[in-house]
Amino acid sequence: MNPILVLGGGPAGLSAASELAALGAPTLLVERESYLGGNPVRWHYSLLAPDLRPAEEVIGALLERVEGDARIERRLSTTLTKAELGSHGYRVTLATADASETRDVAAVVLATGFDHFDSRRKFEYGYGRFPDVVDFKELEGMLHDNKLVRPSDGQRPHRIAWVLCVGSRDLQVGNPWCCRLGCVVSIKQAVEVRQKHPEVDAYIYYMDIRTYGLWEDLYWKSMQEYGIKFIRGRIGAVTLAEGGSRLLATGEDTILSRPTEVPFDMIVLASGMEASAGTKQVAELFGVPVGPEGFLTPRLTDLNPVDSGLPGVFLAGAATGPKAIPDAVTEGMGAALRAYQYARD
């Protein structure tokens, strides 16, 4: 059997590759970055919601399975530049910085994932201009390294605000969808901050709290056990206060029906998820239909969320829409099974 190609080495791709190997299929795992693990590794995610397990433990276990398996051929810093449908799968061209080669593969799993929204595009929030406005993926890194300080002066912040739905649910930036994770991750971060530094006050500005399913528990705990405060209103803009030493979150407290301009030492933006550059590229190469959001569209989102509808092309993880790691891992398994069945027949 020709190998089955898995594109993307994030949680979904890792899960698909290790599952394929377990089924006994030769597997070719291609990743455009120089490392495996995807966004969680790239941004040094700290604890994962809702179980508050270190990301390293979760991703580490996936990596171990893949790296310890001789049936999985791993190609890093490699991109796909061409794909042609043949009689038994695809003929693909793989390119590194200095070389390219052609390979025949029996089936393809697209696990090309997402990119975090670039918060500079929401310019009212001052990200990129005010050092203490940080993106929540950067806060993950700070929490991971146990270094919760303001980038501007290296001091511990006294009061932090989280702003939800940055670059999500927002027609001004052209992203109407919900990021699914911003709420639970922000709440998790606030809990993590209060666990480590109970003296830091945490406020979350929200429009709706979407901690769906069993995640609701973390939301309740965050209020009941960690004293996190929730203010209903979307922040309109962030400006400087107190001679530039603090930040002003200007918004409307819609429950008070009053403007609020409260100073914070640090403001964390829960930036949304967008289809990654890689996802957009493979959509074109294979001709997978994309939705208005740019994510790949499965042929039947309900009955078969991992089938693209194209021969031998299967989908997994955040390439088809915002997704949490457990869902990405599950889809990786599903796509592996479908790709295996296709290649075998």
Add this chain to the structure above:
Amino acid sequence: MPIVEKSLVSVDRVEHLEVEGIDVSGDWNTFLRSRVVTDLDVKIADWVKGQPQGETISRCWQCGTCTAGCCLHTDYGLEEFNPRYFIYLAQIGYEEELRRYASTIWRCVSCNKCVERCPKGVKVEEVIHTIGTYLELSGGAAESPADRFDRAYTENLLGRGILDEAALFRTYERLEGRRTPARELLRLGLTLLKSGRLHTGPFAHRTRGWNRMRKVLEAKLTEDRARRRASVPAPPVPSGRKP
């Protein structure tokens, strides 16, 4: 509902009992109007949505981004001017409460910051004006000084085809029923002239051939108003009047 102490509730909620012109309601046995919302009516939202400028009203999800940046609400401190709240009242159809803002709603200066920021693509400024139009057309709003100024302004413009500040001021004074002393007027006029904010000379301004234009314009305005008035449902009987 009997209340405990009159001074604890806002004046407009106290039900006065008068006998031969004398308020005999005491401090401890007064009645007050209920605060309970007893009726909602979707017709306001429907009407607003049906207007070309109001159709985005149904997109609003009450996040408050518009109010957060609204200069009237924040910088100017006009607490009762809250575009998000106006939209909410119109959406749920709480007409009685909305009507309290019938004149405030026109204070919008059309800076469009709200439109620039609204994440849902609500044309807030247009929607607010459409709600204002609804309230105006369906009647019942007490006229405020701002309304009277608007009326003077329109009269002035329609009458002459060009704005004449001195005449505008006179009309407004008449509507307000007040008279500024001549010395004060002179001082004000000179200050404005010097700073270039008054363009009236000794002769009244007037556009040439305006009378013909005016007839056409007036006919059109009357027709427009009649048509729009006819499209507005009748205002409700205010609820909560009975103790």
